[in-house]
Amino acid sequence: MTFYSEMQAMAAELIEEFGQAGVVRRLEPPDPxxxxxxxxxxxxxxxxxxxYEARYIDGSVILTGDMQIYISSVGLAIExxxxxxxxxxxxxxAIVAGDRNKYDGIAPVVFIVQGRMAA
Structure with a gap:
């Protein structure tokens, strides 16, 4: 097991313990x-x-009401x-920005995304 695989397992364990069940929905385009x-x-x-903490809300990149969402990469079929x-x-x-956290280029440790209330 590599270092990043261990970090992925640790992140998944913490998210499982302190997190909640959710859903990531993707709109697949029609067949070309x-x-x-x-x-x-x-x-x-x-x-x-x-x-987000108030000090990070700048009114342009991060708005009031935006959420920082940590998503476990273990068992998730998509990025x-x-x-x-x-x-x-x-x-x-709606995801407006994100970080895959693939430090070794292979295993995503955790997905951290910026979510904005979907219309």
Whole structure:
């Protein structure tokens, strides 16, 4: 087991203990050849939503109401990215920024995303 795999396991354990069940939803575009409607795919996730501290809210990059959401990478079939929607605390948050935390380029330790209330 590499150092980053151990960190991934530790992060997953902490998020499991202190977090909650949530969902990451991704809108898959229609087939480029056959067309059709976009398809929403839901991926169950374990996550910890936290409000940003006031000192980080600048009114342009981070707005009042934005959440910093830590998502366990263990067992998650996708890498959350801008455009996905995370359900946490019974509310939907659109991902506007994120960090995969792939320090070794292979194993994501934890996904940390900035969520903004989805319209």
């Amino acid at each position: 050849v056959y067309g059709g409607d976009p398809v929403v795919t839901s991926y169950p996730a374990t996550l910890v939503p936290m409000a 959350p990215t801008v455009g996905d929607v995370v359900t946490a605390n019974g509310k939907d948050y």
